[in-house]
Amino acid sequence: MNFYNDNKSLKFYLSHPVMDKIIKLKERDFVDSDNDMMAPVNVEDAIDNYDKVLEIVGDLAANVLEANAENVDHEGPQVLNNEIVYAKGTQKNHEVLRDAGLYGMSLPRKYKGLNFPYVPYVMAAEIVSRADAGFANIWGLQDCAETIYEFASEEIKEKYLPLINEGMTCSMALTEPDAGSDLQSVRLKASFDDEHNCWRLNGVKRFITNGDADIQLVLARSEEGTTDGRGLSYFLYDRRDNAVTVRRIENKLGIKGSPTAELVFNNAPALIIGERRMGLIKYVMSLMNGARLGVGAQSVGLAEAAYHEALEYAKQREQFGKAIINFPQVYEMLGLMRAKIDATRTLLYETSRFVDLYKAYDSVSKERSLTAEERQDMKYSQRHADMMTPMLKLFASEYANQIAYDCIQVHGGSGFMKEYKCERLYRDARILSIYEGTSQLQVVAAIRFIGNGSYLKRIEEYEAMPLAEELLPLRQRIVKMKENYLKIVEAADKFGTSSETYDFLARRMVEAMGHLIMSHLLLQDVNRSKELDNTEAPEFMNSCKIMIALGESEIAKILTFVENFKEEDLQMYK
Amino acid sequence: MNNKEFQIVVLAKQVPDTHNVGKDAMKEDGTINRAALPAIFNPDDLKALEMALACKDALKDIMPVKVTIITMGPSRAAEIIRESMFRGADNGFVVSDRRFAGSDTLATSYALSAAVKKLGKIDIVFSGRQAIDGDTAQVGPQVAEKLEIPQITYAEDLLYVAEDEIVIKRRLERGVETVKTGFPVLVTVHGNANDCRPRHAKLLMTNKKACSVSEVLERQQSMEDMEALWAKKPFLKIEEWNADDINPDFERLGLTGSPTKVKSIENVVLTSKENKKINNSESEINELMKELVSAHII
Ligand SMILES: Cc1cc2nc3c(=O)[nH]c(=O)nc-3n(C[C@H](O)[C@H](O)[C@H](O)COP(=O)(O)OP(=O)(O)OC[C@H]3O[C@@H](n4cnc5c(N)ncnc54)[C@H](O)[C@@H]3O)c2cc1C
Ligand SMILES: Cc1cc2nc3c(=O)[nH]c(=O)nc-3n(C[C@H](O)[C@H](O)[C@H](O)COP(=O)(O)OP(=O)(O)OC[C@H]3O[C@@H](n4cnc5c(N)ncnc54)[C@H](O)[C@@H]3O)c2cc1C
Numbered sequence: 001m002n003f004y005n006d007n008k009s010l011k012f013y014l015s016h017p018v019m020d021k022i023i024k025l026k027e028r029d030f031v032d033s034d035n036d037m038m039a040p041v042n043v044e045d046a047i048d049n050y051d052k053v054l055e056i057v058g059d060l061a062a063n064v065l066e067a068n069a070e071n072v073d074h075e076g077p078q079v080l081n082n083e084i085v086y087a088k089g090t091q092k093n094h095e096v097l098r099d100a101g102l103y104g105m106s107l108p109r110k111y112k113g114l115n116f117p118y119v120p121y122v123m124a125a126e127i128v129s130r131a132d133a134g135f136a137n138i139w140g141l142q143d144c145a146e147t148i149y150e151f152a153s154e155e156i157k158e159k160y161l162p163l164i165n166e167g168m169t170c171s172m173a174l175t176e177p178d179a180g181s182d183l184q185s186v187r188l189k190a191s192f193d194d195e196h197n198c199w200r201l202n203g204v205k206r207f208i209t210n211g212d213a214d215i216q217l218v219l220a221r222s223e224e225g226t227t228d229g230r231g232l233s234y235f236l237y238d239r240r241d242n243a244v245t246v247r248r249i250e251n252k253l254g255i256k257g258s259p260t261a262e263l264v265f266n267n268a269p270a271l272i273i274g275e276r277r278m279g280l281i282k283y284v285m286s287l288m289n290g291a292r293l294g295v296g297a298q299s300v301g302l303a304e305a306a307y308h309e310a311l312e313y314a315k316q317r318e319q320f321g322k323a324i325i326n327f328p329q330v331y332e333m334l335g336l337m338r339a340k341i342d343a344t345r346t347l348l349y350e351t352s353r354f355v356d357l358y359k360a361y362d363s364v365s366k367e368r369s370l371t372a373e374e375r376q377d378m379k380y381s382q383r384h385a386d387m388m389t390p391m392l393k394l395f396a397s398e399y400a401n402q403i404a405y406d407c408i409q410v411h412g413g414s415g416f417m418k419e420y421k422c423e424r425l426y427r428d429a430r431i432l433s434i435y436e437g438t439s440q441l442q443v444v445a446a447i448r449f450i451g452n453g454s455y456l457k458r459i460e461e462y463e464a465m466p467l468a469e470e471l472l473p474l475r476q477r478i479v480k481m482k483e484n485y486l487k488i489v490e491a492a493d494k495f496g497t498s499s500e501t502y503d504f505l506a507r508r509m510v511e512a513m514g515h516l517i518m519s520h521l522l523l524q525d526v527n528r529s530k531e532l533d534n535t536e537a538p539e540f541m542n543s544c545k546i547m548i549a550l551g552e553s554e555i556a557k558i559l560t561f562v563e564n565f566k567e568e569d570l571q572m573y574k
Numbered sequence: 575m576n577n578k579e580f581q582i583v584v585l586a587k588q589v590p591d592t593h594n595v596g597k598d599a600m601k602e603d604g605t606i607n608r609a610a611l612p613a614i615f616n617p618d619d620l621k622a623l624e625m626a627l628a629c630k631d632a633l634k635d636i637m638p639v640k641v642t643i644i645t646m647g648p649s650r651a652a653e654i655i656r657e658s659m660f661r662g663a664d665n666g667f668v669v670s671d672r673r674f675a676g677s678d679t680l681a682t683s684y685a686l687s688a689a690v691k692k693l694g695k696i697d698i699v700f701s702g703r704q705a706i707d708g709d710t711a712q713v714g715p716q717v718a719e720k721l722e723i724p725q726i727t728y729a730e731d732l733l734y735v736a737e738d739e740i741v742i743k744r745r746l747e748r749g750v751e752t753v754k755t756g757f758p759v760l761v762t763v764h765g766n767a768n769d770c771r772p773r774h775a776k777l778l779m780t781n782k783k784a785c786s787v788s789e790v791l792e793r794q795q796s797m798e799d800m801e802a803l804w805a806k807k808p809f810l811k812i813e814e815w816n817a818d819d820i821n822p823d824f825e826r827l828g829l830t831g832s833p834t835k836v837k838s839i840e841n842v843v844l845t846s847k848e849n850k851k852i853n854n855s856e857s858e859i860n861e862l863m864k865e866l867v868s869a870h871i872i
Contacts, residue, residue: 037807038779052782053775060772101775114775 004058
């Protein structure tokens with residue numbers, strides 16, 4: 001088994017036309033190809049590298065991580081002598097991925113990374129998550145390296161970044177008992193110790209994944225007397241300083257292999273990342289965007305696993321004299337699973353491409369000044385990354401939950417039993433719509449781009465993209481959907497965009513937009529797949545039509561609701 | 575740091591995947607239909623590679639260490655040299671010649687020992703215990719004899735290695751034995767030994783273009799381009815040796831060097847001749863246990 005090779009969609013997105021630009025930027029037009037033995041010489045060579053490395057990931061995920069997942073779920077981590085000890089399988093997983101060189105994938109080669117763009121890195125995250133979504137957190141926290149690379153001083157970078165590839169683990173400590181969705185109220189105190197010329201951290205963090213990591217990034221209040229986000233800075237704590245107590249680890253519903261810790265910082269020495277006061281407003285926002293992309297990948301990977309489970313079971317299980325997959329209600333569930341996975345995956349890689357472009361420009365800009373055109377492209381990509389990320393997080397995590405739910409449904413009574421994997425997938429899925437910002441907070445982030453018309457502009461761009469003649473009728477249906485979307489927004493706007501009613505209706509508007517985006521993306525995929533004229537290319541037609549049909553009915557439903565809604569209705573819910 | 579380069583050789587073979595046998599795996603005449611089976615890295619040899627790489631890890635801070643793969647087989651056996659390079663081997667040689675055809679274990683070990691000799695001074699030779707296509711477990715020990723060096727067979731674990739000695743745990747039929755020796759030595763590695771480490775992403779990207787001249791010709795790639803690449807990155811050239819290159823006594827190669835004569839090969843279909851139904855009762859299970867013990871099965 002290989003979780004990369006058995007999924008044609010991944011190769012399909014790896015060869016997306018925009019990859020050409022991304023790779024050239026990321027590789028600085030291949031300047032390293034002469035002096036660095038592993039640097040690619042051209043775009044084709046780079047894609048071949050990603051392909052071959054993902055094959056390693058697919059192999060280890062299918063044959064090591066997947067095989068360990070059940071035991072990891074049962075055994076879980078524990079705290080021994082103030083240290084978090086992983087379940088045996090977790091430790092093995094970590095070692096095997098480290099030995100395969102799969103930590104620090106996106107870091108420049110200079111810091112011992114693989115210099116991979118986000119697209120293949122996110123694919124690796126998807127593949128790892130398909131095997132064990134809980135472990136994907138521990139592995140995925142290598143994202144922290146990206147924040148250090150982007151914002152920390154050269155000294156910190158040189159000291160810490162090369163360690164990531166060697167398997168040093170990371171964590172990001174943001175949440176506190178009284179600061180969850182609202183990170184502006186973080187209280188953990190950072191004060192400067194003149195005598196030792198370092199910062200000192202004091203206070204409590206809660207719900208910290210991999211809390212006992214080697215390298216911990218901590219959001220703390222450095223400006224005494226402040227109460228909002230502008231008083232927060234970002235710090236790096238080195239575990240070797242032994243100044244943090246692991247108070248407990250949580251007993252959770254799912255992702256049981258991933259330790260979630262409560263930590264007490266006891267005058268812990270720390271280095272500041274970047275500038276004071278920029279902790280939340282700049283660095284954490286950037287880190288969170290990366291982490292949300294990670295949860296998107298985790299969601300798609302988990303959903304893929306659930307789909308396979310359900311499909312296999314439905315083919316084998318017979319009732320009323322035939323395999324249950326032959327019942328319309330059962331194959332509808334399976335077809336919808338497939339379509340939702342295809343829809344969120346295409347959104348996942350669309351988002352990753354925007355993230356790639358702006359991060360690559362940002363990185364280039366550290367070496368030379370960008371041309372006016374490049375600056376514009378960078379801004380464009382960043383804005384699109386910012387607006388696609390919450391949409392992705394919202395839909396991918398909610399769909400993963402629906403798919404895990406249906407996976408159990410297809411299994412009937414057996415699905416409710418601990419013997420079947422779908423039970424674990426169902427529990428693991430539940431966190432996806434909560435951490436890295438709940439679904440509600442994704443709506444809060446996305447509604448801005450509804451209000452200022454950014455999403456709509458992107459929709460117009462999709463509408464203008466070249467498309468095969470025979471696909472135009474499908475596009476016409478999405479254009480019709482957009483007309484209903486416009487009516488929804490118009491109706492909501494009447495309440496005033498800063499009204500409580502508008503907030504109440506926000507999720508509906510965002511979801512309607514999500515359907516438009518996913519439908520367009522799938523249609524583009526159908527188009528490119530046809531152009532490739534390659535039997536290896538996945539079909540996207542069924543998923544595309546299913547998602548358009550679903551989108552049409554969802555948007556019609558939302559329109560009815562919003563048009564009938566009155567301000568006084570809010571009272572009914574209170 | 576000691577300047578002398580520590581030389582480790584791994585003898586590895588590409589074999590038909592006999593664990594995934596389809597119905598056309600055997601030819602009419604009872605020989606293996608190699609074309610119908612995927613070619614894989616012989617499993618015990620992968621474990622030998624791991625032990626070699628573990629030695630390299632342990633020694634590389636005190637002296638330079640080189641792990642070289644020698645494989646005898648058709649030119650496509652270069653695949654397993656690349657595979658080894660993805661996991662940490664430095665390079666390898668494909669020993670390939672029609673004149674080796676029909677080699678039994680004696681002729682094979684003769685050719686391999688000649689190839690090892692050609693490399694000059696060697697500290698450790700690792701081989702797998704046995705190959706899954708022949709299952710003889712003779713080649714490793716015979717190579718040691720021909721090289722006139724000590725051998726440790728059935729190695730299960732590398733306990734210690736230093737500049738001048740190695741300690742190995744061997745698996746015996748009824749227990750284990752710990753052996754210490756100096757160099758040179760040949761070690762055959764048992765299937766219980768540690769699994770080979772995964773391919774390493776960086777080694778893969780660095781070495782993926784490694785190939786031999788025969789492969790360039792077979793793939794109809796431009797030889798000029800490859801020559802240019804090899805000039806820049808010599809480690810990407812997988813060398814091929816033919817019979818002349820290893821300075822052999824030609825009498826001892828291939829069919830003429832193989833005293834084994836195959837009389838006939840039978841296609842054996844295993845069927846259970848005798849079966850017995852045991853009821854799930856205390857007394858019947860006791861009977862079965864007694865029978866198994868007296869037959870030395872358990
Ligand atoms: C397993 C696990 C691992 C975690 N790992 C980490 C980690 O590694 N690092 C870290 O820093 N944190 C971590 N967290 C914390 C996680 O990010 C928070 O739990 C999450 O942000 C929600 O915060 P909260 O739990 O305080 O919920 P609350 O903020 O109290 O939210 C409760 C409910 O109120 C809703 N709500 C809150 N504000 C609004 C609003 N303005 N509009 C609409 N609805 C709102 C929420 O959507 C939610 O439904 C982890 C949590 C868990 C469970
Ligand atoms: C905790 C628990 C307690 C239980 N207690 C009892 C009890 O006390 N007594 C008792 O007798 N049973 C009991 N059951 C069994 C329970 O009633 C069955 O599990 C349930 O009826 C579903 O049957 P199944 O598990 O065989 O699933 P299946 O019938 O195999 O169903 C699998 C899937 O196929 C679908 N499907 C099957 N046939 C059709 C069809 N014709 N059209 C469309 N879709 C179809 C199902 O909806 C489901 O999605 C219990 C089960 C559980 C889990």
